[in-house]
Amino acid sequence: MTKLPGGKPRIGLLGTGPWAERTHAPALAAHPGVEFSGVWGRRPEAAAALAAACGTRAHDDVDALFAASDAVALALPPDVQAPLAVRAAEAGCHVILDKPVATSAATAREVADAVTKAQVASVVFCTLRFAPATARWIDEQAAVGGWFLGEAHWLGSLFAPGSASAYAASPWRREKGGLWDVGPHVLSVFLPVLGDVTSVTCAAGPADTRHLVLRHTSGASSTATLTLSAPPAASEAALSLYGERGRSTMPGWDGALDAFGGAVDALLEAIRTGEPHSCDVRFGARLTEILARAEAAAPMVTV
Incomplete structure (x- = not known):
């Protein structure tokens, strides 16, 4: 070094x-x-x-x-x-x-x-991966193991009508949507708990919404719905795991x-x-590979 x-x-x-x-x-x-x-x-x-x-x-x-x-x-x-x-x-x-x-x-x-x-x-x-509450939860779930399913919804309202977010003017977010903006967050949880991704399916929903179905090296599967265009009343960021010991839901975190x-x-x-x-640059590059495969399956369309 x-x-x-x-x-x-x-x-x-x-x-x-x-x-x-x-x-x-x-x-x-x-x-x-x-x-x-x-x-x-x-x-x-x-x-x-x-x-x-x-x-x-x-x-x-x-x-x-x-x-x-x-x-x-x-x-x-x-x-x-x-x-x-x-x-x-x-x-x-x-x-x-x-x-x-x-x-x-x-x-x-x-x-x-x-x-x-x-x-x-x-x-x-x-x-x-670095917020204290969620980082601790991720480590605990990875140690426990036995998960067969992950389910995530990251429904941002950045692009919803009337949004006053300072990030709404971001050109790259407009171009790439929730898949690239909030998708890395979801993958950064699924991969250390369920294992690397071996297959990716992606389908388009309304606006920039994308629905992912992933298969992992552990044999588990996961789903993720990602968007920056949800109505404000429907916005949420939630992730749950299901396995031998039942269900575990990721806790909230206090800002960045x-x-x-x-x-x-x-x-x-x-x-x-x-x-x-x-969670180093090699891991980050792997996230990009997965997201690029998902994007290829359901590319953004500029209207």
């Missing part, structure tokens, strides 16, 4: 959008174990404002941020994130990537290969700030030990 001198690890941030502003930046500023080494964004004025709000500095040059950092967190659209993650790894920076790593399997593998070649640590910020702090802790542990985290 490279670029980790004595003192607090220095972590920089790439991105200035709502996700960076509401989650990554405040979590990095508040984390007692790291130095928030700066912000870079595609809009310099937004980077300057976010850096000032968090008591750090803005960098006009992304390479300067890499040089000033031992690690970087990326809060960018997936296909903007991917090439910058490669550059960060080549600069010797450990990386916290957002999900999905990329929206093509080939690009995701390129990122994973670059991280491996550079021998830097990585974590992919799938919220449920604590979860991102957990992702930072996981990255620091991977750097310290040299042991890859189970």
Whole structure:
């Protein structure tokens, strides 16, 4: 592992959008174990404002941020994130990537290969894997085993009429829909509990809604309904497992700030030990492969 001198690890941030502003930046500023080494964004004025709000500095040059950092967190659209993650790894920076790593399997593998070649640590910020309550539940269900069925509904109302969400203006979410935005969350739970996916079926529903049926290496199957277009009154995020001991339902979680702090802790542990985290860039690339197969079966149609 490279670029980790004595003192607090220095972590920089790439991105200035709502996700960076509401989650990554405040979590990095508040984390007692790291130095928030700066912000870079595609809009310099937004980077300057976010850096000032968090008591750090803005960098006009992304390479300067890499040089000033031992690690970087990326809060960018997936296909903007991917090439910058490669550059960060080549600069010797450990990386916290957002999900999905990329929206093509080939690009995701390129990122994973670059991280491996550079021998830097990585974590992919799938919220449920790092939020304390859900992370604990996932570990417990994986340890128990004996599950034969998983069932998930992630019904967001981001694109519902009247939505005031700051994320509704996201071009990549408009293009890719719930499959790519919330699908990684569901898969990040199913895979460690039920095993890798061996087959994927996907059917289209209303708007961006997609219905997945998955087969897993354990022999279990799972289903997931994913959308960003549900009526607000019908919105929910729920996941249940059924098996030898009955039913277990995933608990709720309290936002993303604590979860991102957990992702930072996981990255620091991977750097310290040299042991890859189970939700690293290779795992993230696998999620992209599965989602790409699902998309091919039921592609989005722009009206």
